[in-house]
Amino acid sequence: MAYLVWKHSGKNRYLVMRWKKRINGVPTIVKEISIGSVENLAKIVEGDLKDIVLKSYNFGxxxxxxxxxxxxxxxxxxxxxxxxxxxxxxxxxxxxxxxxxxxxxxxxxxxxxxxxxxxxxxxxxxxxxxxxxxxxxxxxxxxxxxxxxxxxxxxxxxxxxxxxxxxxxxxxxxxxxxxxxxxxxxxxxxxxxxxxxxxxxxxxxxxxxxxxxxxxxxxxxxxxxxxxxxxxxxxxxxxxxxRGYNSKSNIELLHDRKYIGALIQSDHKDLIKLNIEKDSFIETSKNVYGKDHRIIVYHSSVLEKKRVITFMKRFKKVYVKAKRIIETGDSDAMEKARLYLEQEKLNETIELPSMAINSERMDERFNMFGKNAIFTNISDMKGEEIIDLYRKxxxxxxxxxxxxxxxxxxxxxxxxxxxxxxxxxxxxxxxxxxxxxxxxxxxxxxxxxxxxxxxxxxxxKLNYAARGKRVVEKIECKSQVSETINKVMKLESIVRD
Structure with missing residues (x-):
């Protein structure tokens, strides 16, 4: 069965003729030809096309x-x-x-x-x-x-x-x-x-x-x-x-290469606890993974806001689920809740069985948000540049x-x-x-x-129109950007070769 539909490309729309047939009982599009505007359709209808074979291919x-x-x-x-x-x-x-x-x-x-x-x-x-x-x-x-x-x-x-x-x-x-x-x-x-x-x-x-x-x-x-x-x-x-690649053996593999990595916050609380104004950084040095490194600790307000929002969503979800486990009253409810909190790494922040929030642990977590500690062996680059490169x-x-x-x-x-x-x-x-x-x-x-x-x-698209031994081909672009891509990348050269 053949029928016409409108398709859209940005603000433009164009007519397409489709053919459907049932394959294994499912209506399936078996052929599609792009017609273009209503004016193009009028030209087709007015012309003698009984001997013309049309075919359209995805081309780009x-x-x-x-x-x-x-x-x-x-x-x-x-x-x-x-x-x-x-x-x-x-x-x-x-x-x-x-x-x-x-x-x-x-x-x-x-x-x-x-x-x-x-x-x-x-x-x-x-x-x-x-x-x-x-x-x-x-x-x-x-x-x-x-x-x-x-x-x-x-x-x-x-x-x-x-x-x-x-x-x-x-x-x-x-x-x-x-x-x-x-x-x-x-x-x-x-x-x-x-x-x-x-x-x-x-x-x-x-x-x-x-x-x-x-x-x-x-x-x-x-x-x-x-x-x-x-x-x-x-x-x-x-x-x-x-951080997933952090280890002494991996740092040794780098030898004389230049590198930039980030420290795991929980392993270096002394650095994360440093008082750093938002959107600023401080520099120090520390022996990590068997070598002395240049350390840059920065505090990003954008990163802090993002992490606070993410953490609070997760915290609410975990708290509600742990409370429900406790409230079931099952003999093993306490053990299930404990294992769940350990899995979510909130076992020290949410206390059992009271479900009270440990304010000291919560403050410690919030103090970490937005902070990052970078370690590097690069000495001839500004701190701002090191931070920017790591963010990339x-x-x-x-x-x-x-x-x-x-x-x-x-x-x-x-x-x-x-x-x-x-x-x-x-x-x-x-x-x-x-x-x-x-x-x-x-x-x-x-x-x-x-x-x-x-x-x-x-x-x-690449459209073909054939009548007898004569074949006409035309590349059709549905948007100005696709037209530009076609010209600059010289896609038409594929058809000519």
Whole structure:
């Protein structure tokens, strides 16, 4: 069944013709053609179109991935490492196809074939089913993936991307799979402690570009991966890392590198108790993790307000739940409440069984809010600059948020360690491509974000009209920004080649 609908792009709207049919009993859109304005529809109706075949493809994301591959040569790197010389679709092609899908409309491996039917990728590659992907993934070993990452890293450095400052952090994602060598119980970021998880780290630069990243078992503490992180980034990079990597052995791994970290407040109460005016800092020195360090303690009013609000919301929730446990009157209610408060680290602030609030402990907590103690071995940089650089570590956190929001690593429908590792490796490369494309776009569109970049690219379509042997093609951009992206990135060159 064919029908017309209006679609919107910003303040503009345009007509689209869709065809639906039932697939397994579910009404499904099987084809979509962009018509444009009502005037365009009138021209179509008035004209003789009985011999014309129309086809519209999603074009922007796929074209941008191809443009970026021309720059960093991912396809050639993958094929070289895997020693691929056969004709037909290569491992490098499969990786590019995965990236195109993840940045456009993330699907499981079995869903990629369906996605291809409306994407320009279908004019480049033959349709690929899930088994094709699984067979290809079997060819990637841990050594292969490390070699590919090393070559990509070296290529990025040779192209002049700035990796003088590297921000390091780790995250994890829960899965519904049974425990295996990768999926393990751990400290889950979303508090899904009942499920197994997979962890991964990213070492990114100031511009959100990941220089390196790897997945690892969900029960491995972040600090245990530090050696792998350090050996894969340049010696002259300043390393900025979160508290999860703090340890004497990890500091020793840094050797002569410049680095900035933050102390755990509860371990250094002497520093946190210092009287510091809001929005100011003091400097001192202290031996931490086996070495004398420059210490900068600062007090941020913005950070204090944020942490107070967050803490009070959590405190109220915990207090109410602990009180309910006590009020049940069960024989083990006291023990349950105690364990719950210990889990939430409020056992010394909320006293049992009275549920009274320990004012001394509460004051101590509030005194810590807004304060942070930084340790560093950098001596030739102003304190304000050190603080600002450490605050910028949230740039790698932004990488994780983008990956989660766009489902770049999800859905994850693999059950073996090898397949999980390869999937996470592909996902890391997909985010790398997004970051590189975003930086290209940001050069001329300052207010864009990585997520908005893909939205603008999705506004770029490639339309074909064929009559007999004559084929007319036209790139259609739904917004002024997408038009600019098309011109500046020269996406039209993909069709001409």
């Amino acid at each position: 994301v796929t074209a941008a991935v191809i443009i970026m591959d021309r720059k960093i040569s991912l396809r050639n790197i993958v094929n070289s490492v895997l020693n691929h010389h056969d004709t037909g679709m290569s491992p490098g092609d499969y990786v590019l196809l995965f990236i195109m899908n993840r940045l456009s409309d993330p699907k499981s491996k079995s869903g990629i074939e369906r996605w291809m039917s409306s994407d320009y990728a279908s004019t480049i590659y033959p349709k690929r089913g899930s088994q094709d992907f699984w067979n290809m993934m079997d060819g990637f070993t841990d050594t292969d993936m490390r070699n590919i990452m090393n070559q990509i890293r070296d290529k990025l450095i040779s192209l002049g991307y700035d990796f003088s400052r590297i921000f390091v952090d780790a995250s994890n994602m829960y899965t519904f799979m049974d425990e295996n060598d990768m999926a393990k119980k751990g400290h889950n970021k979303k508090q899904r402690y009942d499920l197994n998880q997979i962890s991964y780290y990213i070492a990114a630069n100031y511009d959100y570009i990941p220089l390196y990243g790897e997945a690892y078992p969900g029960n491995v503490h972040d600090s245990k991966t530090f050696e792998s992180i350090i050996k894969n980034i340049p010696d002259n990079s300043t390393v900025i890392f979160d 570590r949230n740039r790698v956190e932004h990488c994780f948020r983008t990956i989660n929001t766009m489902d770049i690593a999800f859905p994850l429908y693999h059950w073996t360690t090898q397949k999980i590792s390869v999937h996470m490796f592909f996902s890391h490369i997909a985010y790398l491509f997004l970051a590189l494309i975003y930086n290209e776009v940001r050069e001329f569109q300052k207010d864009v974000s990585p997520i908005r970049t893909t939205e603008y690219l999705k506004d770029i």
